[in-house]
Amino acid sequence: MSQDFIFILISFLFGFIAAWIVRSISYFKLKKNHKSTEGLLESEKLIKETLRKESAMAFRMKETTEAELGKKLEEAQAVIKIMDENILLLQKSNEETEELLKITQPEIHALKLKLIEANNAISRLKSQLSEKK
DSSP: OHHHHHHHHHHHHHHHHHHHHHHHHHHHHHHHHHHHHHHHHHHHHHHHHHHHHHHHHHHHHHHHHHHHHHHHHHHHHHHHHHHHHHHHHHHHHHHHHHHHHHHHOHHHHHHHHHHHHHHHHHHHHHHHHHHHO
């Protein structure tokens, strides 16, 4: 009976040690996977944070660019308005000068009109020649 008891005790110890080894291996594999998962999670958090910062920076750059372009557009519109006013003043001045020339020196005015007509005719002929080529 003592041999049976010793055999059972040895079998029990061997089974216990084998189970302990299997459990320890499983535990270390699980622990390794857990650390790997935590590292991956931390890496993903860092990537997400980096992307969030880059996105915020890009959005700020977009807003800054839009603000700068808005200012430039306003400045351009102001310049265009001034230019339009200047063109109107110049046209008025030209009309007044033309009227004054017509009243004070009608011969020169008539020659000027003939010169303008001649220039227009030359431009039409040049256009016709370039179309034929």
